[in-house]
Amino acid sequence: MKHLLDYLPKLKDWVVKKEQPEFRARQIRKWICENRVFDFAQMTDLPQAFRTQLTKHFHVVSTQIVKHQMSADGTEKLLLQLSDGGVIECVLLRDGIRRTICVSSQVGCAMGCVFCASGLDGLMRNLTAGEIIEQMLLLQQLLPHDERLSHIVMMGMGEPLANLDNVIRALDFASSPDGLGISARRITISTVGLPAAIVRLARQNCRYNLAISLHAPNDKLRTQIVPVNEKIGIDQIMSAADLFFDMTGRRLTFEYVLLAGINDELQHANELGKLLSKRNALLNVIPYNPVEGLSFQTPSAKSVRLFRESLERNHITVKFRQRKGNQINAACGQLRRDQPQLVQLPETATSETISK
Secondary structure (H helix, E strand, C coil): CEEHHHHHHHHHHHHHHCCCCCHHHHHHHHHHHCCCCCCHHHCCCCCHHHHHHHHHHEECCCCEEEEEEECCCCCEEEEEECCCCCEEEEEEEEECCEEEEECCCEEECCCCCCCCHHHCCCEEEECCHHHHHHHHHHHHCCCCCCCCCCEEEECCCCCHHHHHHHHHHHHHHHHCCCCCCCCHHHEEEEECCCHHHHHHHHHCCCCCEEEEECCCCCHHHHHHHCHHHHHCCHHHHHHHHHHHHHHHCCCEEEEEEECCCCCCCHHHHHHHHHHHCCCCEEEEEEECCCCCCCCCCCCCHHHHHHHHHHHHHCCCEEEECCCCCHHHCCCCCCCCCCCCCCCCCCCCCCHHHCCC
16 A cells, blocks of 8 residues: 555546546545545545545555653644654644644654754654655644644754755645645755755755754864764855855744853854854754753853843844743754654554544
8 A cells, every 4th residue: 555645746647547537636635634534434525436446555644643742831742653663753833823843854863963862863764755744744633623734844853955855845745735735934944954955955946944053153063063064064054055045035044052061152152143144044042952861951041141142242133942842852852763662553543543
């Protein structure tokens, strides 16, 4: 059986091959995206014989929901077991009327950021486009039917630009009118900074926002925090970022996780200010979210205040991210894949089978 969400580009052809009108493909999409129905038997405006054919050839959900957690601030996290046994996490965040989902692109991560839980056990594999879409649909099911997803951030487990083709296919579905219908301007791809992939996005006139995780203002310090930087360097990243802005007109976001005593001193803020001062960019500063087994610490309130004041003196547009989901290890840098004692759930898991 095929994963329908991976087969979406060919679905219309398959429908016609089964001697059904093309609009059946749109009906199936509507049932899945708008009505949030994953069971073909419940798609009642499709002929019964056709529903039987669909059931024999496809499944909509390929993962099992192993664990569902909710934080007091309304953040929800799903632990998903994939068909090959790998596990990923994804998150729904509530902020006023915004309903943002944080989605994974890989099982684990190979970038090696020293403070991040996602890469502690290395990289297992890329996710398929269908597996990325499935996270979106399962998180959408956590909402009442009168609410819809408003924003997507590819900031979960993995490096999205290392799985670029599948990520773009999934996001194109999410932004399509017959997909989830989310505006491209409300979709952000977060990257540690892979220059060749950033240039490729620029030349394709990418419709989505780009957030680059700097975490340090110079190569020596950044290589200590983000080991892959040794083969890249900040200059290459910034050149690619400048090209992205020039070709797309989209203001860039730079991410900076503050680690106490490592990258949170005034000299770092001043260097960072000089690096960004002539660029049309937003700096998103994230005080470190603790990860079990790692010794890094969150900076003091005083250190955070002084860091902010230094950046503002350099006229940097800066936002300090509000911590959400840390009670359930769903905050930035806390998602991971090494979950023990996975339980066996029914073959088709829906929101009704979530284990809280």
